[in-house]
Amino acid sequence: MKRIVSFVLLAAMICLAMAGCSGGNSEATMQLYVLNWGDYIDEEVLENFRTEHPEIDLHYTTMTSNEEMLIQLQSEDCIYDVCFPSDYTISKLINLDLLAEIDTSKLSNYENIDERFLNQPFDPDNTYSVPYAWGTVGILYNTTMVDEPVTSWDILWDEKYAGQIYMYDSVRDSMMVALELLGYSMNTTDPDEIAEAEALLVEQKPLVQAYGTDDLRDRMIAGSGAMAVTYSGDAIYAIMENPDLAYAVPEEGSNIWFDNVIITKSSQNVEAAYIFLDYLLDAEVAAANANYLCYSTPNAAAEEFIDPELLASDVFNVPQDVIDRCEGFIDLEEDEQLYHSAWTRIKAQ
Template structure:
C-alpha cells in the first residue's frame, strides 16, 4: 500500500486526529486502553471523516499511525506488536504474517458486513476462508505520466525506458514491485522463483539505469506532480489523487500486464481491543463508509453493495484505469510470497541499488 494527498489533507488529518499520526509506537497513556483503538495504516489511505464517525458512534478514540510499505509494517510488528490493533497489509504480506503467527483469527460473527464484499474478495488465495483478513481497497500498479512530456497517451512498460526520457523516470523503492516491471517486460512471471529469470531482471534494471532518476518510497506521485520526473511507477489511487489537482497527469495500466493489489484489514496478534477492532472492520464494510473511503482516496472498492447502491462516483466507476475491463484484469497478478527465493530477490535488489546508484 500507499499513498498521497496534499498539505490540505495532512492539515485536515492533524485537526481531525488530534491524538496523533506518526510513525512511532502508539501512545495511549492519556486515555483508557479500553476506549482507544490503535490503527496502523498506509499514509493518506482513508477519508478523515470516517475516523471521526467511528469515534462518535462508539464513543472511543483512535490512535492513528502510518507506514509507507508492507516491509515497514512487517519490520515494526515482527519483533513484537508495540500496541497496535488494526493494520492494512497487502495480499502477499497477509500470507506471510499468517504463517509467522502475527495475526489474530477473526470472529466473523462480529463482522456481518462481510456479506457486502464482492465474491472475488471472499476466500482469497492468500487467506482461504478470510480467517484473518477482510478486503479494504484494491488497485493496480501502473504508470503515472505527464502527457505534455510524453506528447500523447502511453500504455507500455517499454516507454519507461525510452531514451527520450533519460533521467526522467521514477520507480518504486520496493523490491518486488520494481522486479515485477522487469520480469513482466521480459515476459516472465512476476512471482518467479527461477534464479536465471531473477538475475535477468536484475540485469535489465541495471542496463536501464540511465532512465532512472530515483527509486521513490511510494512518493513518485509527488516527483511527477512537481515536475522532477515525467513518468513514475506508482499505485493507481496515488496518481488519481493528484490528477484532481494537475490536469496534465495521466495513469495507465500497461498492456503487458501489471500487479493487482488488495490491501486488507487485519487484527494484529496481541491486540488489546480485539472486539473493538472487529467493530471497526465491520464499520468499514458498511456500504456508505466504504464508498466514502473509495471516493476520497480513488482506489477501487471491494464493496459490491456500495456499487449496487450507486454510492461510488460514476466517473470513477466508469474509469477503466480504476476498474479495469475483464481483458486487462486478466493480465493482472498478485505479488505472492516466494518463500526461500526471497533471498535471491534480496541479493539481486542489493546489486540493482548499487548498480543504478539510487
C-alpha cells in the first residue's frame, strides 16, 4: 500500500513540475520560439523584452553549431520562429526554401543598419535576413610567447611553436586558413586546390595542441597556448581578460563572417517574430548586445551607446583595409562534400 501511495505522490509531483514549466506567462497571447547560439545575447535584453512585451511568451533555446541548427530547422515539426544562422548557412537555408521573406516595412528600426553590411553575397538583397553581428577570423596570440609580429598565417606552421597552436574545429574555418596561405579563394571548388590545402593541414597536425571551439578562448586566457585561430569577438573578450594577448588578421586575407537573424518559413508566430526582430534592431538594444558579446554590430545607430573601450579597439571597430582584404563564405552546395572529406581525412590522421 505504502508503495502505491508513494508512486501516486511521485506521479503527482511530476505532473505539477511539468505544468509549472509550460504555464509560464499567463497574460501572453502570442508565443515566440527563438533558437540562438549559446551566450550570444545579453540576458538583460531578453529580460527587458519579456517585461516590455508581456503579450509575448518567449521561449529561448540555444545551439552550438550551424549544423545542429540546420537539423532543427529542417525537421518537419520545427517549432522555431527566429534563428541566428551564419552566412553560408543562410544561403544553404535559402536553397532549401526554409526562410520567410522579410518585410522591412514592418521593421521601424531597419534604417539603423549600416549599409556596408547589407547585400552580402549569401543573401544579395537581404530578402531573408537581417544582420545581427559580424566579425573577422584571425590569430589570437600571447605576446609573452610570440615575439615576432604576427602578419601571416604561416606562423601557424612554425616548428618553434609546436604543441602551442590551437586550430578551430570547423571545416570551413580551418580550410580557409590553408587556402588563404596558398593564395586561393576560401570558396574554391577546385579539387586540386582543396587537396593542396588538405596536405598543408595534415603537415601542420603534429604542431597542433588541439582543435577546439568555444573553449579556445578560455585556454588562451589561461595562457595554455601561444596562438589560436579565433573569431574577433572571442579575441576581444580574451584580451580584456588577459592583457598579454593580441589579435591579428593576417595579410593574406581572412574570413569576414556574419550572423544574421531570420524568420523561418514555417513560423506560426510571424507577428511576434517581427516585434522581436525590431526590438533587436533598436540602437540601445543592439549596443547592449555588442557591449556584452564584444562582437561588432552592424547597427550604425548603436555606436553612441557602445563602450568607448570597445570602440577604440581595432578588433571590434575593424579598419576598412582589413574589411577589404577579407572574404565571406558562401554555400558551395554539392562541392562542400570535397571540404568535408578533406577535413575528415585530416582529423582522422
